[in-house]
Amino acid sequence: MKKSTSPMKLSNKAYVFKWKAAIMLIITFSFLQSCDEDIPSIKSLPILAPTKVDETAGNWKTVLNINASSISLPTAEAISSAAYQAELAELVSLSTNRTASQTNTTNYWAAGAVVRWNEIARALVAKYNIAPIVGAPANPNKPFSNPPFAARAYALLSVAQYDALVTSWKFKYQINRPAPASTNASINLLTPETTLPSFPSEHAVVAEASRKVLEFLFPAEKEYLQKLADENKNSRKWAGANTQSDLDAGTSLGSQVATLVINRAKTDRMSQAGSQTTFIDYFNIARIAESDRWISLELPYRPPMLPLYGKVKPWYDSVSAFAALPPAPPSLSSSEFKNALQEVRKIADERTREQWRIADFWADGAGTYTPPGHWNLIAQELIIESKWSEVRSARAFSLMNRAVMDAGILCWYSKYQYYLPRPSQLDPAIKTATGIPNFPSYTSGHASFSGAAATLLAYLFPTQANRLLNQADEAAVSRLYGGIHYRFDNDRGKECGAKIGQLAVAWAQADGAN
CATH class of the missing domain: 1.10.606.20 (Vanadium-containing Chloroperoxidase; domain 2)
Known part of the structure; x- marks a missing residue:
């Protein structure tokens, strides 16, 4: 019997070549002077x-x-x-x-x-x-x-x-x-x-x-x-x-x-997001046992990235948005957490070529569009295929990018509220397949961004909904395959992002464009 191809693998085939080609163009862009391009x-x-x-x-x-x-x-x-x-x-x-x-x-x-x-x-x-x-x-x-x-x-x-x-x-x-x-x-x-x-x-x-x-x-x-x-x-x-x-x-x-x-x-408070002097008190980091706190693994030491981004003003209703905050992660002493850490270690020890591919495809690290940009590329392909007017195209980008930003705000709030260590901080034997981000683990930014983007785009492009949601699943699990997130980081992040995506869907249903 012929072995079937997984839906998640199919979801990316159409984009692999385009994304890799885009990366090459971006690399070229980065080495050119703007005025000469x-x-x-x-x-x-x-x-x-x-x-x-x-x-x-x-x-x-x-x-x-x-x-x-x-x-x-x-x-x-x-x-x-x-x-x-x-x-x-x-x-x-x-x-x-x-x-x-x-x-x-x-x-x-x-x-x-x-x-x-x-x-x-x-x-x-x-x-x-x-x-x-x-x-x-x-x-x-x-x-x-x-x-x-x-x-x-x-x-x-x-x-x-x-x-x-x-x-x-x-x-x-x-x-x-x-x-x-x-x-x-x-x-x-x-x-x-x-x-x-x-x-x-x-x-x-x-x-x-x-x-x-x-x-x-x-x-x-x-x-x-x-x-x-x-x-x-x-x-x-x-x-x-x-x-x-x-x-x-x-x-x-x-x-x-x-x-x-x-x-x-x-006035959206982004100018305060990088403050390294107030977030410790704001999130009461002292309440967390020192052995249970995240630490930067960068050498030389680099301060954590935008610790107060979680206070930036969201686009959608802030009360509804913050109602989507994820629950606390499992305690480091719990069996749930220990099992999650063991899973990361097992994958790192036995990482398959397909897991490497997925981790690499969604990495979106230095010198790239970033994860939000990856979803803008996906949205662009759908918009072009649909032959939408300029105003309807702008609507799609606006709905999605506001949701992606708001999901990121909640994700960053959770990161510094719980200050959860990365897997390789607790188990240095874990070999990562991608760079270790310089901020706490819970929840996953990739999963949060992807849950929001895919939920909104699935509403706008219903015939592509399954593919988009599968892509969000794959983007989330890619961080587990990369060895830098626990599975619950990804699951809770994606769920939170999807809730923000639903706020965007509700906005779209009432904006008069349907």
Whole structure:
């Protein structure tokens, strides 16, 4: 009888090559100077031709409860005006005389501004995902984009994109300026024809909102990000898809919404997350017997990573979120704990090639997108396959990344509340298959992030639900296979993440997009 293939193994086959290829691209990215990079050469994607334009998206619920009346835009000239006719004439000239380089750049951005800026964010996270030198003073221009930082970065970016796009859709259908090519047939349109009103430009909205948020997070990339934003906007003129006034309005709107998102970020308590002087008292670490406390295994000694990240402001309802906190782990003296530690040791002693593969595939360590970025890549593949509009794509990223960040907040709260030692701290004979993270064991960050992401994505993409949930299972157990987590770390983390994912599902069910 032929042996069947496990569902978890099947779940990753479609992604193994893409993920490994992406890692190679990221490695290349990391060694280049930002200002010299040619991002359009990184990856070829199909030109976006949405199956529907989501005409009612202007009525969807925004994350920051943005009132469109508080957003000011330049006046949209009538299509019969001399000023607008001059803009159309410019598009005729640009689209008729488009160079090969301009065509390539236009095709790159035509894959979708939301998807492309998410890729850019992942590349920046990978570039800065290198631990600083021990003892070196913090450099705000070179942040350490560890998993909690990355989860927050993806959330801030996707919220800015989503809220700005929902607001832009409201203006689009209020002003109702038709796409340029439907007004002037001489425009040599490079992108698919659309019934979506053009003012303000959705690409300019996303470009400016993304540029501004990413510059806030990665200040040293200011010139590079401005170059990309300008290129994104210019590509719409080369395509014949937007006039300069469409782009100016989109830039204004994107900037205003990004400012609101950045203002929230400045007050979300992330600036206090790295405090090494207050977490001991806040979590009352002294209550834990010294022999039962986690210790850093890094040499030279490095302070624990972001011990107060658990106090950062969540995106979903905080009362409901913290109701999902996991229970206490088993006592170190209990038979349950001893059995769990023995299981880690047994796997480390007898690790199979398949367990090595799984541990490596989900490791997402230094120089990568991080675990939250891995799930952004998975979401991107599903979004592209579904041919969603820009606003619906942004909604998916926003729902997922807020859930992933909130799951990380609860995970980090549990880590420092219980201060549980890593398996190899208690049994130095355990040989790990991946790096030992510099923070306590309970619960698993990978499992928490994955439980949240998979639960939300399974709701958005129901035909892929089994595969997504299997991937979350595999991501969680990969940490056991790696020798750095107990099974209960993974199980409780995944359960907590799934509860946060359900909060995201409830938000999605009430946001008006269904």
